[in-house]
Amino acid sequence: MYKLGKENRHIGLEQVRAPADTMLFLVLCCFWLLPAGFGLEFRYHNSAEVEQYLREVSRNYSSFTHLHSIGHSVEGRELWVLILGQNPRQHRTGIPEFKYVGNMHGNEVVGRVLLLQLIDYLTKNYLSDPFVTRLLNSTRVHILPSMNPDGFESSGRDCMYSQGRFNKNGVDLNRNFPDAFTSDNVILREKEVVAVMEWLKTETFVLSANLHGGAVVASYPYDNSNGGSELQGASSITPDNDIFIHLAKTYSFNHTTMHKGDSCYDSKDFTDGITNGYDWYPLAGGMQDYNYVWAQCLELTLELSCCKFPPESELPGLWAANKPALLAYMQQVHLGLKGQVLDSNGIPVQNASVEVNGRRNLCPFRTDGNGEYYRLLLPGNYTITVTHPAYESMTETISVPYGPEKFSALTHNFQLQRSSSDSKLGATIQPTCVSPRLQNSENHSAALLPSAFTALSVLILHRLLLS
DSSP states (O other), X not given: OOOOOOOOOOOOGGGSOOOSSHHHHHHHHHHHBOGGGOOBOSSOOOHHHHHHHHHHHHHHTTTTEEEEEEEEOTTOOEEEEEEESSSTTSOOTTOOEEEEEEOSSTTOOHHHHHHHHHHHHHXXXXXXXXXXHHHHHHOEEEEESOSOHHHHHTOOOOSSOOSOSSOTTSXXXXXXXXXXXXXXXXXXXXXXXXXXXXXXXXXXXXXEEEEEOSEEEEEESOSOOOSSTTEETTEEOOTTHHHHHHHHHHHHHHSSSGGGOOOOTTSOOOGGGEEEHHHHOOOSSOHHHHHXXXXXXXXXXXXXXXXXXXXXXXXXXXXXXXXXXXXXXXHGGGOSEEEEEEOTTSOBOTTOEEEETTOOOSSOOBOOTTSEEEEOOOSEEEEEEEEETTEEEEEEEEEEOOOGGGTOOEEOOEEXXXXXXXXXXTOOOOOSSOOOOOOBOSSOOTTOOOHHHHHHHHHTGGGTTOO
């Protein structure tokens, strides 16, 4: 268990580039900051204000942050992502990629606020707090504060029943991703969903969480099932179920109350503050299953408040309750094994399968363009098999320690030998799972909702307002 360093309470105005207009400078200071040297103001900032804040952060901390857009919402708002790390502009071999996504449902706003506060905390404490410094030196962190800015802008401030959950087209973004357990994977994808799917192709994300509201629980995959071997009792179990339970408990036990399992007024009791997604309620087209199955990224859904749009007076307490959990969860990106698969000449081998004995994933974990792989694993002995059509397969048993306390998973490279079999020379990889096709929806009626969502909503209408 790590200990949090003291917060740096200094605003550092000397780092702000003074605008030509002194009055504008003073307005911006009052706009973002509270008196007496506190950090980012605890309130709900609109999309224009969020963009302005992120641009200011990127300018003021340009040596370890980078701001970019991964796409646009239906109404044309940018989907801004801030990257933090020692080398924010490009991936470095051996440095895992981590992400947080907030505000997928526009009227679930706590995650949006917490991610802005997290940005403020990380930037203010880098190079002064040992934990933050080690985290950003060993990890590349991506933060998308709002995946659904259009929904946020249309939201009212009702605790539970405000509009704004859906995007501008009236679609629930957390029902719009391809689903491994249904055949309905040619539906139109919303612009925000397409942006995230394309984003996942640009980075090899290792660990992720998406932040919601309406309950207090850490939910883990699978969210769906077709009644196959994954369905065990009331749960839909992944091959990495032990890792997911560990990750969920990491968040819930570092949260001040989540681990107690206290339910909200319209929710069930959750033992240890965690739940299998399918056991809670079946969900087709969810983002966390998509991340895990097709992007090799383990993702949780974090429900952070009983009230989806709580009064602003409650925001400081919600930040205090979640800050240790947000930081501890990020540290878990260093679980298990990492390394490269190389040929006999030390050249990286792309698309080699790196499989853990006893964990048969729907889509095998494969090396990226740098020949890199990452496998989140708890401490123990594991038998790893590396295969590629043009090389002889290799199997090794490896003792894996607990990496997060050292901010590094165990590094283990594999060196493959070219196959002597004539049948394998020039062989190409035959995919064991096919990535879904993208069909972007530009302008369609709000009535044209995905059929999977429509069918699901009939069965679980009373859960519609839950994430």
